[in-house]
Amino acid sequence: MTKNVFVVGLNDYNAERLQRLRGVEDVKFHQLLTPAQVSETEEFDIPAMLEEAEAGLDAFDGTIDAIVGYIDFPVSTMLPLLCKKYGTRNASLESLLKCEHKYWSRKVMAEAIPDHIPKFTAFDPFDDDTLSKIGEADLRFPFFVKPIKSSGSRLGFRIDSPEDFDYATEKLRAEIGQISEPFNFILDKANLPADIKAIKGHYCMAEQVIGGRQCTVEGYVHDGAVVPYGTVDSIRYPQVLSFFYYLYPSTLPDRVQNAMWEITRLIMAHIGYDNAGFNIEFYWDEIQNRIWLLEINTRIAQSHCDLFEMVDGVSHQQVTVDLGLGRKPDMPSGEGPERVAAEFFYRVFFRNATVARAPSRAEIEVAAEQVDGTRITSHVSKNMRLSELPEQDAYSYAVASVWMGANKQSKLLWNYEQVLKKLNYEFSDIEE
Template sequence: MSDRNIFVVGLDELNRARLEHLHGAEHYRFHGVIEPSEVYDTEIFPIEDMVSRAEAKLSAFGEPIDAIVGYMDFPVSTMLPLLCKRFGTRSTSLESLLKCEHKYWSRLVQREVIGDYIPRFTAFDPFDPQALHHIGEEGLYFPFFVKPIKSSGSRLGFRIESPEDFEHAVSRLQEDIGTISEPFNFVMEHANLPDEVRAIDGGHCMAEEIIGGWQCTVEGYVFQGEVVPYGIVDSIRYPQVLSFFHYRYPSRLPDHIQEKMRELTRLVMAHIGYDDAAFNIEYFWDEVQDRIWLLEINTRIAQSHCDLFEKVDGVSHQQVTVDLALGNMPDMPYRQGAFKVAAKFFYRVFFVDATVTRVPSMEEIDALQQAFPGTVIALQVDVGMRLSSLPEQDSYSFALAYVWMGADDDASLEANYARLAEQLHFEFEDIVG
């Protein structure tokens, strides 16, 4: 069997190591296209230039190109259909991808089949001085949530409690939305869009009814038209704030709620026409009202969950991405990992800003990883870094480190992380509280 050439947009060493553990990886050769720093460590996305350079590199490759994949959100996710169409490799269509990633179009499509499970919503122009008035005309009143039509992570998302909150959010959006709107508009130009969607370009924002509850993510894929949800991961926040504390797998949601989420997932993804690609959908379960809400659809696996699936099921769910890109039904094991439960923890500080003066040494990191077998610690800051320079942060805190851990039960998992966190030593100066 000849080796298969798989190109990965933004391939870094952490994910190369994960990919090389996949089933069949001995027959795969992984090649990077576009440097990881261009999609990880920046908030500037010259997507037209990146697509052009990726095409040039792929065109110059002297062997067959069997797959082009990625595991990142914007801009990688939106580049893939363009590159795959150009080189004849498998991907869902650009239009079906945009029905997930263009948040206004996505809500319109969701409303057609699962209208009882989505919040009230409307689009608005952040540069329109009458924007707040128009939002009210659509029946949305304080509190509500605003975010760009194409958001990236939790960036530029705001809870609005008052006209003053809205004024602050709009000011930030006016200043920063261009970093996303311009490259996203480039992608939209390549798609066949309904007029009502084309009119709401990447410079627009969404206002949505506040939803909440127990948050989780359904990971799934579509293979030859069949929608397959294969795992549910809980997303647990710090008390009283929007920042994530950890992701936990498998979910502890009641079985009937998990099954209903799988049913909704199959319904909406089939309606969208998404095919031959991975996705995940974020949901809330409001325990008080016993109501499920669909938060958003992402057109990729959640990279944060790779280690969780490897620890619990036996292999990173990058297996799904690679298998689909090669035209194969995904070969995901189930509960064959070394741990019964796993989590990705976010070690955070809740500053407005600060300068980092100390981070844990590599010797300290290695000692902690040995003290807690199976643990992986990834620092996100360096000495001298200003926290406000960190990309892809929410509006309320900064993640200094990611910590993946496994255990035999939830109590042991959380206790082990608490012990580890006490030994992660960072120092700061010029703190703005």
């Protein structure tokens, strides 16, 4: 019998990619809510989205065999509610929030892996005495601040001085409501401990600065078994916090990757997360030979889908779909056409600007043709302001993404330079 899998925010490209997964001959994929509603916006009316999703599911004339997603907030936090109502498999809301609620997550990590987390405290950005309270928590400059619920690197700031903190506070106060209001709706649905209930959605985290070589461990939990299956390097532009590219497979020493995988098994088992995919961001400090856990995300990284398909032979959406259907993931290794693969971020480092020129679809196709198997997505159009881009970090704007594979890392970087020469962006009204 045909199995019906509902994918929240499914777009045309991913609909095509899902058809290339293993064991989907008897699976029919259905869009549940549009990308415009859940990922191409910064306005998240979760009650309205849930109401529309439930209306679509209730009207469906057939079995509802799985409800899945591969997008961060708000999709990740909506899935446990939808899956519970319709009896499909997913992690519980409480176990998911032990990962996504950054303060609760750090508290849980302190119980299981205390040697791998920084000093931290939660704070209210609307409290004028916040900076002194952060100092009382034994945090000194420099430190890092971010919302207790964030997506990507949005509203994350390195704080080196009181002036930096004033700037970050101003931005947080102005913009955090876009995250805090919908996140509070989710928190009200969960059974929270009293100390976590007191930390509302508008709160933020201050953390000791950690660093080193950054990477992401992709994994899943199936019937209680925690299974890491790949490590992706996260490589930044020199001297800034913005990502330059993601590289798979990782170039970290095997002993370091093995240690990260063991930490992953410990913390995910301790949390009680089950029957869903996840990824964990780590740092390896080479000087101190110390592994730091940065954060846990409760979904596969969509940015890594092409990388796994190029190197391993199938997108790791395989994990999401198999788990949703109650199957052990059939995730291959090393069966793809490339030995290494990357997603590059073409960035501009402006405070803001207007896009005076963006490459046409034909020009993007010509650029992609420079290297076989290249995929390019432009995120901007002529006359738009860069500040209109959703989900950007505090220091730059990603105007395009480029996915490509090669037989070695050096060739990959050379190939990217060839593609970049064909992408012509121009900007006006630049605010440095």
